[in-house]
Amino acid sequence: MPSDRSDATVVVGQSRAGLAGWSPQSRQLVPLLAGAVLVFGVIPALGNDYWFNAILIPFFVLSLAALGLNVLTGYAGQASLGSGAVMSVGAFASYNFLLRLPMLPLPIALLLGGATAAVVGVLFGLPSLRVKGFYLLASTLGAQFFVEWLFNGYGWFSNNSSSGSISAPRLEIFGTDLSSPVHRYLLTAVTVAVLTVMTVNLVLSQTGRTWTAIRDMDTAAAIIGVPVARTKLLAFAVSSFILGIAGALWVFAYLGTADAHSFDIDRSFQILFMIIIGGLGSVMGSFVGAAFILLFPIFLDRVAVGIFGGTVDTGLLQNLHDIVFGALIIYLLTREPRGLAAYLTKLSDRLRRGRPAR
């Protein structure tokens, strides 16, 4: 660190030296602002429909879902394979609120969908007061199958549509039509930004402390005065609220039309893998994990087609792609079990100290 601070600040282009004189808050604010400008300014201006529809919207929605599960599993330590089910509750609830209360604005319908998912999530969380680990995983699995069966079997939930599928009845806020890709992208990005800020606030507060306390040592937590049952159920509620809204966005902003199978056990596994690979107990990990699981296969596909396009059988290409992807996951997790977010932090720390990353 140069002793003369004013000297350091005049060097244009050395942003880190320039920031050294700033308070820690404003130093955090800079990347945050840069991110906001990118997400809400640059991307909407430059993005095309393919990017919005195929990459950005699913990325943000699945990041939100991963964030929701991370609250429950990463922070509060409660395993769940019911994320898909909770998402579908949010989706079907929002759909029904919009359908049956035509005056309801979209944001309120999303909130109510999230709230419904939160109530259902708390019910699914009740077994966590008795069992944990694999047993809790099994009971959430039961919830997953139950919800799929419920939404498939009872037409009321999908307004008796013959295929059992639902779609966004009308996508508009205060008279503005949101059905174009860039508007659906903005709806998603704003929702994700708001919920991410709230989640960060929560995990850094006493609420978050009690979550990690019951994760690390629940018996000791009770003895030092943490209400374990209430804390667990609150984690289920908050997690399910976020997952529910993610589910609604998955239908309204991404798929357009969906049925209960869009939220099957594969979806639950996908989201669980996102947070394991991205980083349990890390907000950033939720986004990194979603990016890796969702975007890396697309990237690999492009590379494979670029190299072998036309010369190799597509089935074989798909298998090769799966092998490379799986091997990479194993490699990264053995390298850094705390996930990609921790790996990236380590990497940037090393770069900052001027030594090459190992």
Added chain:
Amino acid sequence: MTKPLLALHNVSLSFKGVKALTNLSFTVQAGQVCALIGPNGAGKSSALNIVNGVYRADSGRIVFDGTRFERIRPLKAARLGIGRTFQHNALFKHMSVLDNVMAGLTRHTRTGPLSHAFHLPRGRREEARMRERAEQVLDFLHIRPHRDAAAGTLPYGVQKRVDLARALVAKPKLILLDEPMAGMNQDEKEEMSGFIRHTNRTLGTTMLLIEHDVGVVMDLSDQVVVLDYGRKVGDGSPEAVRNDPEVIAAYLGTVH
């Protein structure tokens, strides 16, 4: 004589027919340091675990600070003002030292998740107050340099102090210390017993502790309760207990 803060009356406990405690009665006066000693398996930990509700007594009752109960839940015990440290490290190992200690303040938290999620002024003010309170305790036990370290990465002796800080931060009336000096060398033991004495003298916190090192016990305690096979065989000042023939026969006389 001050009024008793804690009284056990005829407490018995058994595990699948094996008697852990038989008609155990003793009282601890407010502001005192009371040591529970006895050979392994004498029922010391069981007695502690009954007081803060980890175990439920088969019979007998407990009076703490005017509240009478036969069984209690750990959370309720914490709310009554019974703090606790653990024999085996039970820190939240992935959390920072500061967060561990602040978690100990949960029973005093008045703001809820909505206030936290929206970063409301009330929640922010409470957070600031709690942080200040936790940092006072870190200073008190000389662990401020470890403030931001993950608790699980710290040396054993420091972890024991963080454990004490986590209990102390909630201003309990009574702290149950389960072998606070287990596995420490002589220097660490002296340091830890210094902190325990300091806490007791400065804050007036009543202490009920389990310790095997008789030298430390005699030095630290106002009162010593001796258990053997789940029965009380001695109770009194360190000097009185040291000279009690029954105690000598049961415990002090045997060579370990």
